[in-house]
Amino acid sequence: MQQQASTVRPPIRVVLVDDHPVWRDGVRADLGRGFEVVGEASDADSAIAGIRELAPDLVVCDLQMPGGGGLAVVRACAPRTRIVMLTVSEQERDLLDAVAAGAVGYLTKATPAGELRDALRRAAAGEPVFSPSLAMLVLGEFRRLARQATGADPLTEREREVLQHVARGYAYREVGERLHIAPKTVENHVRNILAKLQINRRQELVRYAIEHGLA
């Protein structure tokens, strides 16, 4: 099946960004056929330069790196380039910033090889890769926003349902079946949620700047 896919379609061109060479080796080995690692970088600056030059289909980027890290790469290259964040810790708020800045998703480094390949293939096709823990983090963020803001809840009932199902461990296909909507619709909901997250993060930044006399 996988071989078939790789013979039919050209391999997905990937740039790996991680400050640990051992890690890059590991991920490269895990990717196997179907992917072609066209470039590697160990810091944000060289990653940004490399991505601009190579124009890969997908960037797999560590969130925590010395000197700015993954967030800088996302800010510079997303959403033109599809970037999946690979992180060790799931509870980082940086993650929300990275996702809000336009990363298509994120995966923990403990993700098994098969799952990783599958998720990266979906990400390369433009599908937002939402893990349960990211959905959880986003839900918490919106709940916080709803508590703070006097206005209406930023999420629609449907969007919240979609997020909750993803957080409970359902794949998009399964979420669609359970909510009686098409998987594409689920994907659109996720995209809308991400857009709202971006808007809210940006608004919050602006508010922060005004409150602290930076604007």
Place this chain on the structure above:
Amino acid sequence: MERSVLRGLAVFRWLAWTWMALVLLLARRALERPLAAVLLVGVAFAVTVWATRLLRRDPARLCSSHVVGVEVGTALALQVADGVVYRAPHVFTGEQPLGVAWPIAAVLSAGVAFGPGVGAATGVVLGAGRAVSSLAAAAPPPVEVVPSGLEPVWLLSLVTTTVLYALAGGVGGHAMRLIRAGERRITAAERELARAHAREHVARRLHDGVLQTLALVERRSDDPVLTAMAREQDRDLRRLLFGTPVDTPARELVEELRAAGARVEAAHGLRVQVLAPDDLPALTGPVRAALVGAVGEALTNAGRHAAASTVVVYLEPHDGRLFCSVRDDGAGFDPARVVPGVGWSRSITGRIEEVGGDVEVDSAPGRGTEVRLRVPA
């Protein structure tokens, strides 16, 4: 900050003394007892010099009862003697009193050293000293100088001085108290910040090194024992680095669920993810025990019967209750063919219903299983 206040006070003391010396110089012809006046100004000079020296060598002593006592004593002497050194009764004739400014420094000192109460009291004492001195000098008041109609004005002047002194002492003391409290808070915050920095530094190092290596071992090892060990170490280290130091009941629940997950992981070789938000409601002891027990059962089922590889335990506050979902990607089953009340359903449903919660099970062959629990919070 406290140092700057004391320095400001020293400057004020010198200005007040200079003013006093100037008054002495200009009013020398009006003096009844010039020698006493010069002596007093000299004593005030000595105290001013002494206080300035202390500021350089041992500023803490400026707030000791000894030093403040000497200062207040000198101020009181100046107040009481004021009436004596002038050709009485100077208050009514509008002469510039000798020691009206310098004592303010003493009042402020008392306030700064011992708080607004003592500051205000010192102000009252010094103001009263002035009143006594004026009264002594004025008695018996020469009729042509003090028509009886002027008396209220004269009294008012004395009262005003007293009130102003008391206000200066009170406000000075209060301001100092605020400054000290602010300073304490700043020091505490700085210390906390330094601690957080140190922690973050360690976390970052371990994060970049050890956690990465553990994750690599977890993913790349074919040895299940090694994988399990790496996962366990990973979890422990993570808790140490990112775990909330504050022990809230909700956090304890999450920790207990994680521990249950770790046991099932070790026993059945699957991955358990416990996802909980920060704003979980607190549960009572029995409800918590029931929930942890039920989730443990559901996890064991996923590992033992469903041959699942991943389980997500998801928690969420919901309408004043706690919602918990345990979802596996295992074999699933047909709920219609499972006789209610038998086996797992009793161990889960029984526990939850006993504490006033309810249970829903969602499963289909080949589609995994989700157990949904709602318990009162």
